[in-house]
Amino acid sequence: MNTIVPKNRNILIAVDASENAKRAVLYVKDLLVGLPGFHVTIATIIPRPPEDYFITEEEKNTWIENQNKTAQRILEDYRQIFIQADFREEDVVSHLVMKECTSLAECILDELKRLSCGTVVIGRRGISRKEEFMFGSTSSKILHTAKDCSVWVIE
Amino acid sequence: MNEIGYSGEQQFSPDDLKDRIAQWVGTDRVPKRLNIITDTSDFYRVDYDDVVVLGGRSYLIRNNEREGRFGIDDQQKYWVKRARDLSDGSVKIIKLVFHERFEATVGGIIFDCYRSPQKEARILDLTRDHPRFMQGFSISDASNNLIRVLEFIKGKTLADAVLLLGKDHEDYFYNHLPSVLDEFIDLVQAIQFLHSRREKHGDIRRDHIIKDSTTGLARWIDFDFNYLHKENMFGYDLFGLGNILVYLVGRGDVTVQKLQQESSPALARLTANDVNIIFNNRVVNLQKVYPYVPEALNLILLHFSVGANTYYDSTEQFLHDLLEARENLNHG
Numbered sequence: 001m002n003t004i005v006p007k008n009r010n011i012l013i014a015v016d017a018s019e020n021a022k023r024a025v026l027y028v029k030d031l032l033v034g035l036p037g038f039h040v041t042i043a044t045i046i047p048r049p050p051e052d053y054f055i056t057e058e059e060k061n062t063w064i065e066n067q068n069k070t071a072q073r074i075l076e077d078y079r080q081i082f083i084q085a086d087f088r089e090e091d092v093v094s095h096l097v098m099k100e101c102t103s104l105a106e107c108i109l110d111e112l113k114r115l116s117c118g119t120v121v122i123g124r125r126g127i128s129r130k131e132e133f134m135f136g137s138t139s140s141k142i143l144h145t146a147k148d149c150s151v152w153v154i155e
Numbered sequence: 156m157n158e159i160g161y162s163g164e165q166q167f168s169p170d171d172l173k174d175r176i177a178q179w180v181g182t183d184r185v186p187k188r189l190n191i192i193t194d195t196s197d198f199y200r201v202d203y204d205d206v207v208v209l210g211g212r213s214y215l216i217r218n219n220e221r222e223g224r225f226g227i228d229d230q231q232k233y234w235v236k237r238a239r240d241l242s243d244g245s246v247k248i249i250k251l252v253f254h255e256r257f258e259a260t261v262g263g264i265i266f267d268c269y270r271s272p273q274k275e276a277r278i279l280d281l282t283r284d285h286p287r288f289m290q291g292f293s294i295s296d297a298s299n300n301l302i303r304v305l306e307f308i309k310g311k312t313l314a315d316a317v318l319l320l321g322k323d324h325e326d327y328f329y330n331h332l333p334s335v336l337d338e339f340i341d342l343v344q345a346i347q348f349l350h351s352r353r354e355k356h357g358d359i360r361r362d363h364i365i366k367d368s369t370t371g372l373a374r375w376i377d378f379d380f381n382y383l384h385k386e387n388m389f390g391y392d393l394f395g396l397g398n399i400l401v402y403l404v405g406r407g408d409v410t411v412q413k414l415q416q417e418s419s420p421a422l423a424r425l426t427a428n429d430v431n432i433i434f435n436n437r438v439v440n441l442q443k444v445y446p447y448v449p450e451a452l453n454l455i456l457l458h459f460s461v462g463a464n465t466y467y468d469s470t471e472q473f474l475h476d477l478l479e480a481r482e483n484l485n486h487g
Contacts, residue, residue: 050271102388130262130263130264134433135264135390138386
């Protein structure tokens with residue numbers, strides 16, 4: 001049955017292979033279990049290195065293939081967490097994007113908009129102040145720049 | 156075959172090349188037997204006195220470059236050659252292709268770095284005729300290696316030049332720093348130009364700025380470094396700019412050790428928050444060492460300290476504050 005889910009019940013969980021991403025998945029599952037009317041998209045965005053990172057085309061293709069395989073496995077594992085908690089199959093989908101990202105936060109927010117989700121859920125990686133200083137923090141950037149949506153940052 | 160070239164490029168005979176070598180480096184320096192190279196894939200085999208032919212021009216190879224100007228340590232860079240352009244006798248730097256990929260560690264943070272001839276070639280195109288960047292062009296050799304042919308910049312690094320200014324820090328601060336800051340602002344604007352076109356410098360540090368003795372202008376060099384960025388694409392470049400600013404304001408590194416050696420009274424005023432967030436031996440809160448450093452300028456420096464509450468996200472923000480601080484220096 002295809003029903004239109006209101007934007008605020010359309011939730012995007014941005015994940016990677018980390019433990020904090022898994023915590024975000026488990027948090028949403030525990031929060032929504034048994035509640036009808038929500039749609040969950042579990043999304044992985046793989047920042048693709050610039051073309052000049054790869055020395056050969058073959059190396060690039062192998063990299064892409066490996067990254068895709070790993071991400072698909074993780075997404076399916078996370079999706080099964082919901083299915084085993086009796087979420088309907090059609091209410092939990094996975095979504096994989098690979099693209100060059102100036103900022104991962106911006107890429108996540110672009111997907112949020114594209115998929116008409118009203119809530120974005122991320123796990124906080126807990127990076128050091130030094131690392132945030134030098135390379136920035138995705139969760140901080142999302143918190144500061146997200147518009148017209150709710151942001152859940154899971155510790 | 157007596158003529159050397161490839162893909163229809165201009166051909167050179169060995170005698171012609173020997174004549175040119177004699178013209179530019181002297182008859183007594185002409186090698187008896189010429190080794191002419193069109194494929195530079197194995198850069199270890201491109202050696203002193205060889206002639207590299209690229210796109211209709213020939214270059215007599217001299218020594219390998221050493222660090223301080225190109226690379227990381229004071230080591231020979233076998234893929235970076237000083238050369239004489241046999242068309243006009245000018246000195247060139249020829250960077251051959253070296254696909255290096257490694258994990259860099261700065262302040263305990265590990266990130267992926269690599270050398271990219273393509274990136275350097277793009278930036279050379281992007282910054283053509285820009286007075287704040289080294290100049291040159293890229294060209295493929297016979298095996299499609301992307302070689303960069305760079306104008307040699309004669310001059311000291313900006314860092315070395317600054318150390319010669321002023322009889323002491325106070326004299327430097329009042330009589331030289333304003334013009335040093337003007338120059339630095341131009342250099343930051345040059346980096347902003349790159350960032351606005353989604354290019355990183357990639358390896359911003361003080362020995363990558365050469366004060367060109369011909370034009371008198373400081374110029375950025377060495378653009379082939381790249382790193383896989385995380386959230387902030389330009390964060391590492393900004394960190395480099397901050398370090399240079401602290402160095403310029405301090406007229407060199409002001410380290411805790413140096414202050415201890417001098418038994419500086421400033422030591423009593425310093426706290427753990429006053430040092431560089433990454434390099435904890437460098438003092439960033441320079442106002443505590445030199446009380447005449449004005450607030451606006453010192454506040455910029457503090458963005459790079461352990462005690463910082465906010466960091467710069469972009470070169471625009473950094474530049475904005477810098478221009479304001481420079482303006483205040485006029486009215487201070």
